[in-house]
Amino acid sequence: MCPKQNAASLAAKQSQLGSLSGTNTLACALTVLRETHDPAVLRTSLGSRLCLLLAEREANQERREKLAAEGVGFAETALAQGGDSDGAVHYYLATNLGLAVREHITLAMESLGRLEHEMKRALALSPGIDDGGPMRVLGMLYLKAPAWPNGIGDSDKALELLEKAVKEYPGHPLNHLFYAQALWDEDDDAVLAQVKAEFSLGEKLLAEGNWGYSKEPWQKEFDEFQQEMGEAGSARQQPFAQALK
Amino acid sequence: MRKTCFIIIACLLSPFSANGTPDSEMIVVCYPGGSVNAKDANGAMSSMLRVVERIGHWQENSFNSLFTAKTDECRKQIAQNNPKFAITSLGIFLELRAKHNLIPVVQPLIKGRTSERYRVMARKDKYKSLDELKGKTLGGTVLEEPAFVGKIVFAGKYDPASFFVLKPSNQAIRALRSLDKGELDAVIVNEQQFGGLASLHMETPFEVVFASEEIPLMGAVANSAVTTQEERARFGKALEEMCSDTEGKKLCDLFGLESFITVDSAVFEPMIKLWAEGK
Numbered sequence: 001m002c003p004k005q006n007a008a009s010l011a012a013k014q015s016q017l018g019s020l021s022g023t024n025t026l027a028c029a030l031t032v033l034r035e036t037h038d039p040a041v042l043r044t045s046l047g048s049r050l051c052l053l054l055a056e057r058e059a060n061q062e063r064r065e066k067l068a069a070e071g072v073g074f075a076e077t078a079l080a081q082g083g084d085s086d087g088a089v090h091y092y093l094a095t096n097l098g099l100a101v102r103e104h105i106t107l108a109m110e111s112l113g114r115l116e117h118e119m120k121r122a123l124a125l126s127p128g129i130d131d132g133g134p135m136r137v138l139g140m141l142y143l144k145a146p147a148w149p150n151g152i153g154d155s156d157k158a159l160e161l162l163e164k165a166v167k168e169y170p171g172h173p174l175n176h177l178f179y180a181q182a183l184w185d186e187d188d189d190a191v192l193a194q195v196k197a198e199f200s201l202g203e204k205l206l207a208e209g210n211w212g213y214s215k216e217p218w219q220k221e222f223d224e225f226q227q228e229m230g231e232a233g234s235a236r237q238q239p240f241a242q243a244l245k
Numbered sequence: 246m247r248k249t250c251f252i253i254i255a256c257l258l259s260p261f262s263a264n265g266t267p268d269s270e271m272i273v274v275c276y277p278g279g280s281v282n283a284k285d286a287n288g289a290m291s292s293m294l295r296v297v298e299r300i301g302h303w304q305e306n307s308f309n310s311l312f313t314a315k316t317d318e319c320r321k322q323i324a325q326n327n328p329k330f331a332i333t334s335l336g337i338f339l340e341l342r343a344k345h346n347l348i349p350v351v352q353p354l355i356k357g358r359t360s361e362r363y364r365v366m367a368r369k370d371k372y373k374s375l376d377e378l379k380g381k382t383l384g385g386t387v388l389e390e391p392a393f394v395g396k397i398v399f400a401g402k403y404d405p406a407s408f409f410v411l412k413p414s415n416q417a418i419r420a421l422r423s424l425d426k427g428e429l430d431a432v433i434v435n436e437q438q439f440g441g442l443a444s445l446h447m448e449t450p451f452e453v454v455f456a457s458e459e460i461p462l463m464g465a466v467a468n469s470a471v472t473t474q475e476e477r478a479r480f481g482k483a484l485e486e487m488c489s490d491t492e493g494k495k496l497c498d499l500f501g502l503e504s505f506i507t508v509d510s511a512v513f514e515p516m517i518k519l520w521a522e523g524k
Contacts, residue, residue, distance in 0.1 A: 149440065
């Protein structure tokens with residue numbers, strides 16, 4: 001059952017809808033937004049953000065991609081309604097798009113340029129969304145995308161952005177995890193201690209903070225990276241385990 | 246928001262261990278000097294192998310891939326797994342061909358060519374010849390295989406390790422930025438990297454100090470001791486048809502491949518000779 005609410009009332013309390021909100025609360029809010037024609041609401045990032053929050057919780061790939069694609073649609077509508085100067089619209093457009101295409105190699109590769117463009121716009125307009133989300137996601141985009149001359153991947157840019165995210169938004173666990181991953185990718189034993197420090201700090205922030213529904217998937221990311229370090233460390237001259245001592 | 250960063254890895258996210266059935270045939274993929282990590286690359290390879298299986302009428306997941314960008318790891322994996330097929334660099338092929346009975350199966354066709362040149366780049370007007378670079382720093386991804394650079398790219402005329410101060414990199418763009426800043430004296434690039442130079446916006450212009458002879462592009466190889474002629478022909482034919490398949494074409498486009506073509510083994514004879522004679 002959904003409470004009685006309209007788009008305007010949702011927009012007024014949109015800051016309360018986030019990773020701590022129940023799934024039913026988000027789904028009810030989305031139902032309302034699907035029906036609205038209120039341009040003041042449609043030009044915001046709210047619909048796109050709700051789709052992303054729900055998509056991230058959806059285990060079924062088909063339903064997840066459908067929600068993410070709907071999130072892209074909401075963001076495109078927001079842009080068409082005059083939301084171009086709102087960094088959050090660009091941010092949620094890019095994040096939803098990424099989620100929608102991530103399992104489809106050719107679509108994903110074709111989308112890299114648009115992802116970069118939208119995330120750069122988000123960074124320029126609203127760098128502070130989601131505790132440095134545009135820096136964090138753009139940094140990971142540069143870290144993981146195919147490198148020049150085949151793609152936009154660029155470790156130098158990734159390191160610069162992720163280091164900045166850690167410095168300017170030190171309270172978000174993923175900023176530390178991603179910076180640790182960028183440092184780890186340098187394949188340089190001289191930075192192992194720093195990798196460890198960033199990883200540990202991020203894990204501590206995750207353990208001690210109230211991250212709602214995000215906590216479990218983020219913890220999984222920490223666990224996977226720790227496993228990767230363990231496996232790769234055994235092949236290095238100076239095992240990661242030694243650096244942890 | 247963590248999941249959103251998967252955008253980047255998109256297709257690239259399935260580790261090889263999850264792709265194959267227990268008795269699936271492993272294909273070792275060696276990309277020395279590449280900046281792609283194994284986890285990401287195996288996902289991309291997985292997409293390609295599913296297409297190859299379909300075209301070649303193999304059961305899905307008949308193949309899986311094991312990717313490495315490290316030459317030592319490549320040697321180790323080929324020795325341990327003794328794969329029927331591998332995708333290697335020319336340097337790895339030349340080094341391991343006798344020991345593992347490797348024979349070329351297909352070559353990639355890129356921009357109408359099945360060969361490439363390697364070039365040593367320096368800042369414009371700084372050095373006129375390779376000889377002037379003696380004792381200077383040389384960077385680049387190609388340096389992950391110094392024996393290949395010495396024996397094939399320089400045709401045995403220069404031993405990179407003693408002639409230059411080598412500064413290998415797993416990112417071509419990083420090496421080129423260092424060249425731009427004057428931190429490196431020269432960078433060696435392959436054809437693809439040379440072709441991409443125009444897209445970079447460097448402070449100083451670069452020029453070619455040395456260009457190699459035409460060197461054949463390497464594609465897939467087979468171990469002739471553990472594969473039959475029929476198996477090699479079937480695998481080769483599936484790869485040849487990949488870029489004309491609807492889904493396969495998208496992958497080929499992504500990798501800049503026009504197609505794979507059957508190898509004329511004579512093409513590699515001069516390389517084998519150079520390798521054997523090389524310093």
